[in-house]
Amino acid sequence: MPILHALQETFGFVPEPAVPMIAETLNLSRAEVWGVVTFYHDFRREPAGRHVVKLCAAEACQSMGSTALAAYAEEKLGVAMGETSADGRVTLEPIYCLGLCACAPSAMVNGQLLGRLDTAAIDEIAHDIARDGAKEMAR
Amino acid sequence: MKTPRIFVPNDATAIACGADKVFGKLKDALAARGVTYDIVRNGSRGLFWLEPLIEIETPAGRVGYGPVKPSDVESLLEAGFVNGAPHPLCVGLVEEIPFLKKQTRLTFARCGIIDPLSLDDYKAHGGYKGFERAVALGPAATVEEVFESGLRGRGGAGFPTGIKWRTVAAAPADQRYIVCNADEGDSGTFADRLIMEADPFCLIEGMTIAGLAVGATKGFVYCRSEYPLSYAVMEKAIAIARQAGLLGRNIAGSGVDFDMEMRLGAGAYVCGEETALLDSLEGKRGVVRAKPPLPAHKGLFGRPTVINNLISLATVPVILEKGGKFYKDFGMGRSRGTMPIQLAGNIKHGGLFETAFGIPLGELIYDIGGGTASGRPVRAVQAGGPLGAYLPTSQFDTPFDYEAFAAKDALIGHGGIVVFDDTVDMAHMAKFAMEFCAHESCGKCTPCRIGSTRGVETIDKVIAGERRDANLVVLRDLCNTMKLGSLCALGGFTPYPVLSALNHFPEDFGAAPKLPQAAE
Numbered sequence: 238m239p240i241l242h243a244l245q246e247t248f249g250f251v252p253e254p255a256v257p258m259i260a261e262t263l264n265l266s267r268a269e270v271w272g273v274v275t276f277y278h279d280f281r282r283e284p285a286g287r288h289v290v291k292l293c294a295a296e297a298c299q300s301m302g303s304t305a306l307a308a309y310a311e312e313k314l315g316v317a318m319g320e321t322s323a324d325g326r327v328t329l330e331p332i333y334c335l336g337l338c339a340c341a342p343s344a345m346v347n348g349q350l351l352g353r354l355d356t357a358a359i360d361e362i363a364h365d366i367a368r369d370g371a372k373e374m375a376r
Numbered sequence: 377m378k379t380p381r382i383f384v385p386n387d388a389t390a391i392a393c394g395a396d397k398v399f400g401k402l403k404d405a406l407a408a409r410g411v412t413y414d415i416v417r418n419g420s421r422g423l424f425w426l427e428p429l430i431e432i433e434t435p436a437g438r439v440g441y442g443p444v445k446p447s448d449v450e451s452l453l454e455a456g457f458v459n460g461a462p463h464p465l466c467v468g469l470v471e472e473i474p475f476l477k478k479q480t481r482l483t484f485a486r487c488g489i490i491d492p493l494s495l496d497d498y499k500a501h502g503g504y505k506g507f508e509r510a511v512a513l514g515p516a517a518t519v520e521e522v523f524e525s526g527l528r529g530r531g532g533a534g535f536p537t538g539i540k541w542r543t544v545a546a547a548p549a550d551q552r553y554i555v556c557n558a559d560e561g562d563s564g565t566f567a568d569r570l571i572m573e574a575d576p577f578c579l580i581e582g583m584t585i586a587g588l589a590v591g592a593t594k595g596f597v598y599c600r601s602e603y604p605l606s607y608a609v610m611e612k613a614i615a616i617a618r619q620a621g622l623l624g625r626n627i628a629g630s631g632v633d634f635d636m637e638m639r640l641g642a643g644a645y646v647c648g649e650e651t652a653l654l655d656s657l658e659g660k661r662g663v664v665r666a667k668p669p670l671p672a673h674k675g676l677f678g679r680p681t682v683i684n685n686l687i688s689l690a691t692v693p694v695i696l697e698k699g700g701k702f703y704k705d706f707g708m709g710r711s712r713g714t715m716p717i718q719l720a721g722n723i724k725h726g727g728l729f730e731t732a733f734g735i736p737l738g739e740l741i742y743d744i745g746g747g748t749a750s751g752r753p754v755r756a757v758q759a760g761g762p763l764g765a766y767l768p769t770s771q772f773d774t775p776f777d778y779e780a781f782a783a784k785d786a787l788i789g790h791g792g793i794v795v796f797d798d799t800v801d802m803a804h805m806a807k808f809a810m811e812f813c814a815h816e817s818c819g820k821c822t823p824c825r826i827g828s829t830r831g832v833e834t835i836d837k838v839i840a841g842e843r844r845d846a847n848l849v850v851l852r853d854l855c856n857t858m859k860l861g862s863l864c865a866l867g868g869f870t871p872y873p874v875l876s877a878l879n880h881f882p883e884d885f886g887a888a889p890k891l892p893q894a895a896e
């Protein structure tokens with residue numbers, strides 16, 4: 238697993254051609270390695286968006302309105318939960334508990350933790366991502 | 377005169393609420409004034425509703441200010457917070473805050489007080505006293521001390537830790553392992569995270585004592601990937617301990633050899649189950665194994681393995697330092713010692729409350745937690761994570777104790793309590809429990825894998841009002857099948873949140889509300 242984590246760190250996902258190479262190095266079958274990649278929710282088989290927004294969907298965050306907030310985020314970011322926008326700008330995904338349950342709802346945005354989320358915080362996230370997108374267009 | 381130290385938490389919750397920005401702002405503002413202060417990045421006290429909680433040393437003790445926003449820094453400095461002066465955010469002496477004062481902090485005694493990565497701080501606050509005593513006692517007596525303490529596994533199952541250690545110590549082997557379960561997947565829990573971020577050496581010491589006790593020279597911490605900060609702090613602490621000769625060969629001249637490594641999970645809840653965790657550590661899919669063989673006999677790489685929850689291991693140093701009898705004197709019935717209760721969700725004062733077993737649930741929610749954050753009435757709490765039951769307010773007299781909860785078909789689990797106000801839809805929560813099970817199932821048992829998906833569909837039909845009575849019968853049947861036909865608690869316990877929601881809140885499922893006297 239440390240190898241898979243390292244690959245994902247470098248490429249943002251686990252590229253399929255890496256699987257036979259890992260299998261050979263570790264003396265495993267390709268099926269075994271592929272089985273591990275597909276078992277864990279963390280490992281991506283495709284690249285994610287340039288921005289990754291993970292909203293906590295577990296119970297403590299639900300008790301503080303995360304379900305409605307997730308719907309708001311889908312609308313603001315223009316992408317459905319669990320998907321990447323067509324322009325590859327942003328991926329929106331659920332995550333199950335970040336251990337910030339006393340300051341719910343919470344999220345992880347590009348690796349940064351956020352607590353006590355509200356619609357204003359979502360607006361800010363959407364704004365930052367849109368601004369970044371505009372910069373990319375200009376380049 | 378030494379300038380007083382300022383403390384700005386370096387804890388995931390504090391950071392998620394802006395602690396890093398406050399730290400940056402404070403540093404700049406102090407520099408602009410041409411004054412230097414020693415700013416310590418402490419862990420957290422676990423009073424999360426106050427985070428970021430800045431503290432300053434004063435002759436009377438540490439005075440706190442919180443929750444601080446970056447924009448508050450200027451006004452705090454203007455008010456003279458560095459002298460402990462009044463300010464609207466001032467919470468007074470931190471140790472006098474009732475939420476903290478009412479606690480019995482044994483496992484979490486140092487959290488938030490010390491610099492997590494300072495070994496000197498750790499030792500000045502009792503660190504490595506437990507290890508020294510264990511060395512003096514020797515392996516067998518160390519195991520017996522843990523047995524005597526009555527410590528039961530804090531991961532959920534509540535199995536006596538001393539018995540587990542005896543089994544591993546007695547198993548013949550060329551190599552034994554200590555594995556720390558830091559997968560902490562339950563919603564509403566953050567105790568493991570707090571130890572890793574606020575007092576990492578405590579876990580290192582606990583695992584070292586475990587190694588000494590059962591004759592294991594190697595340990596692994598399996599940390600969930602949702603805790604990147606915990607992982608980073610632990611890695612640093614391990615490197616520091618190794619440098620100081622507290623990990624490796626002949627630790628502090630004691631003749632004990634022990635070393636440990638961090639391992640990162642990959643977002644699978646079921647990997648918190650001990651046999652799935654061991655498979656995952658070996659680099660495989662995290663599929664639950666049938667027991668026997670027990671991990672204590674055939675664990676990691678087929679060797680006898682102590683696998684304990686992080687809190688179980690982090691409680692070992694204080695047990696060894698103060699003695700098993702000291703620890704055992706806290707608590708009630710067969711639940712001995714203290715439990716870090718984690719108050720979460722819709723609660724005014726959310727955070728970690730370590731206390732002796734026996735405190736009634738209602739006292740925790742209202743007196744300690746201050747009721748809901750929304751200010752609306754409490755409707756239900758879920759105790760013990762996603763596999764734990766929902767309890768209505770009529771059960772709030774239940775004491776926090778393994779057996780008392782079990783008698784109500786409820787779980788203490790890892791000590792998490794999630795509070796919901798009266799806007800909660802319990803049919804929706806029941807459906808979520810099934811969805812979570814379907815999402816996280818390791819796939820080995822049909823009732824868990826397929827049953828949970830059928831459960832989601834059935835609850836959907838009930839919610840839609842489609843043949844409601846018949847579908848509720850189907851749902852109960854399904855729950856029964858899952859309880860009986862599942863290898864582990866994921867499939868076996870998911871029925872508890874589902875059935876408790878249905879039994880206590882039938883009106884949310886479109887059924888007639890039950891009469892108040894039929895509460896039990």
Ligand SMILES: Cc1cc2nc3c(=O)[nH]c(=O)nc-3n(C[C@H](O)[C@H](O)[C@H](O)COP(=O)(O)O)c2cc1C
Nearest residue numbers: 529530531557559560561648649650684685688865
């Ligand atoms: C689905 C599932 C998830 C679990 N998750 C955890 C976990 O996150 N942390 C933990 O310590 N134990 C967890 N457990 C319990 C472990 O299987 C095991 O009982 C525990 O690690 C033993 O340590 P203890 O005796 O110190 O509690 C889980 C069990 C199941 C069935």
Ligand code: SF4
Nearest residue numbers: 818820821824864867
């Ligand atoms: S109950 Fe579910 S998670 Fe547990 S072993 Fe069976 S299929 Fe796997």
Ligand code: FES
Nearest residue numbers: 293298335337338
């Ligand atoms: S439930 Fe959302 S952070 Fe724990």
